C-alpha cells in the first residue's frame with residue numbers, strides 16, 4: 001500500500017538563497033544532490049516515497065546550515081498525491097526556484113515478459129510523475145517568471161538496452177517532455193534540462209547490476225571507467241549557474257551517444 005502524500009515539517013531558519021525541491025531525495029542520487037545544494041539554499045524540500053527515514057536523516061544534518069529543510073512523502077505516479085505534494089511544498093515555502101526530478105524505477109525484463117502492469121508501474125514513476133509535477137507547479141513557475149527544472153533521465157533512454165525496454169522507453173519519453181516543457185516554460189523564464197547520469201556503481205541500482213553489464217559499460221566508455229553518485233550530483237548542482245541553458249540533454253559519463 002503506497003503511503004499517502006503528506007506535508008513537511010519545519011526545521012530551521014532561512015537565508016537569501018533559492019528554494020529547491022528534490023523529488024526522490026531518499027534515493028542514492030537525490031540524497032547526494034541534497035548534500036551538494038543545501039549550503040546555497042534558503043529552503044530545501046526533500047521528497048521520499050517509502051524511505052522517509054533517509055530524508056529525515058539528511059534534514060537533521062542540515063540543521064547546522066542556514067537552510068530550512070522539510071520532508072514530504074508522495075507516490076508520484078498518482079496525480080492527486082502530486083497535487084498534494086505541490087500544495088504542501090508551496091504552503092511551506094511559498095515559492096519554488098529549483099525542481100530536481102530524481103525519482104525513478106527500473107524493472108528489467110525482456111520484451112516477451114513485459115505485461116501491462118509492469119509497463120504501467122515504470123511509466124507511472126518515470127514519465128507520469130515528472131509530468132504531474134510539472135503540471136502542478138506550472139502556475140507557480142509562470143507567476144514567478146523564473147526557475148529551473150532538472151529531470152534525471154538515463155543513457156538507456158538514448159541507446160536502448162536489452163532487457164530494459166520499459167525503462168528505456170520511459171526515459172526517452174522524459175526527454176520529449178523536457179524539451180516540450182523547455183519551449184513552453186521558457187516563455188516565462190523557466191529553464192528545463194535533462195541529465196543522463198550514466199552508470200552509477202555506488203547507487204542502489206548500480207549495486208544490483210551484473211558484472212557482465214558493468215564490464216560492458218566500462219569497455220564502451222572513452223575513459224574505460226565511470227564516476228559515481230557524487231560526480232553526477234556535482235554536475236546537476238552546477239546547472240543552476242548555467243543561466244542560458246534550456247531544453248538540453250547532458251550525458252554525464254564517458255560513453256558517446258550515437259547520433260540518430
Ligand SMILES: NC(=O)c1ccc[n+]([C@@H]2O[C@H](COP(=O)([O-])OP(=O)(O)OC[C@H]3O[C@@H](n4cnc5c(N)ncnc54)[C@H](OP(=O)(O)O)[C@@H]3O)[C@@H](O)[C@H]2O)c1
Pocket residue numbers: 023024025026027028029030047048049050051052074075076077101102103104105106125152153154155196197198199200201203204205206
Ligand atoms: N543508479 C544508476 O546507475 C542510474 C543510471 C542512470 C540513471 N539513473 C536515474 O537516476 C535517478 C536516481 O537513481 P538512483 O540510483 O538514486 O535510484 P534509487 O536510489 O533507487 O532511488 C529511487 C528514488 O525514486 C523514489 N521512488 C520510487 N518509486 C517512487 C514512487 N512511486 N513515487 C515517488 N518516488 C518514488 C525512491 O523513493 P523511496 O526510496 O523513498 O521509496 C527513491 O527516492 C533515477 O531516475 C534513475 O532512473 C540512475
